[in-house]
Amino acid sequence: MENKNQNSTNLNKFISSTGICSRRDAEKFIVAGRVTINKNVAQLGNRVFEGDEVRVDGRLLKAKPKTLYIALNKPVGVVCTTDSKERKNIVKFIGHPERLFPIGRLDKPSEGLIFLTNDGDIVNKILRAGNNHEKEYIVSVDKKITDDFIEKMSNGIPILGTVTQNCKVEKITDFVFKIILTQGLNRQIRRMCEYLGYEVTKLKRERIMNVSLGKLKTGDWRELTEEEMKEINQMISSSSKTEEASTIIEKQKPKPKKKKETPKSNDFNRKSAAFRKNSPKSKRNSNANSKFGRKRR
Structure with a gap:
């Protein structure tokens, strides 16, 4: 019996986990005889x-x-989009059975670390520029790197109608430098270099926040560890959705029609409010509205 329980979930917890209601409301549905398991009326x-x-x-x-x-x-060459019309889109490249979307962008001619997830909330929090989440890049350019180049890159470059935030820039060789950004402007590093008369020949992102590429080979992917996720959640604990982040994620997802309608039968898992309306606690609706998704008159 103990082994069986390890591979099962308490009924009220299972109902709640689908997102339709709280555990407490789930218990009310069970007590009212509104829940079945394999066509048998369930019990607490x-x-x-x-x-x-x-x-x-x-x-x-x-x-x-x-x-x-x-x-x-x-x-x-891989494009950070979920658009199925793009032959080399990142979702097709990974080929994961779950529906995933990228967190942020990495240009088509760039390579390196990028996160993908099916968790929309964490996307908004990580993308929020004001949270100072670091992203580290190794960049190769077509001309010798000077002290003046390093200083100007570090202290802000005027691009896209603004001036980039101060950042950490370190020369590695005559043609290669490391840069750590907390911003995510469109093609930011390439535009900064172009402003100073340099052309980027190679750009690789090595780290996002606390996660580094390490030994992950080009084209390979792995799930983030529990320890990495624990640290990320701590770092974004004070984050909230922003217009910038919401805009990015909404562009990646199909836009649903925002029409307020009484839930239809096939909308069952998305409209938990109807359950609260029809809960046994409401005497007014307990008989007339026992079925979910009653049409408006």
Whole structure:
């Protein structure tokens, strides 16, 4: 029995995990006889095993997919978009069965570290420029790097109608430098170099926040570790959504119609509010609205 329980989930927890309601509301649905497991009316304390069909008011519940956080060493030529019309888009390149989207961008001619996830909240938080999340790059240019170049790159360059924030720049060889940014302007490093008369010949992102490429080979990806995610969540704990971040992620996702409608039967997992309206606590609706998704009159 103990082994079975390890591979199962408490019913109220399972219902809550689908996002339709809280555990407390889930218990109310169970007590009211509105929940079935494999067509049998459920009771408090029942557990859900893999393959079980759980329904509320006859509507099948689907568990949310596992939250994924992936680090990819992007090759040159891959485009950071989810647009299926782009033959070399990053999602096709990875070929993961879950629907993922990139966190931020890395130009087509650039390579290196980029995160992908199915967690929209963390995208907004990481992209928020004001949080000073560091990104480290190794850059090769076509001319010898001077002290003047390093100083000007470090102290701000006028591009895209603004002046770039101060950043850390370090000369590695005559033609290679390291730069650590906390901004994410479009083609920022290339534009900064162009302003000073230099052309970037190679650009590779080596680190985002606390995660480095390490031994990850070009084209390979791995899931972020629990320790890495714990540290990232600590770093973004005070972050919130911003217009900049929201705009980026919304461009990557299909835009849903923002029409307020009473949920239809196939909208079951998305409209938890209807459950609260129909909960047994509301005497007014307990009989007339026992079915989810009653049409407006």
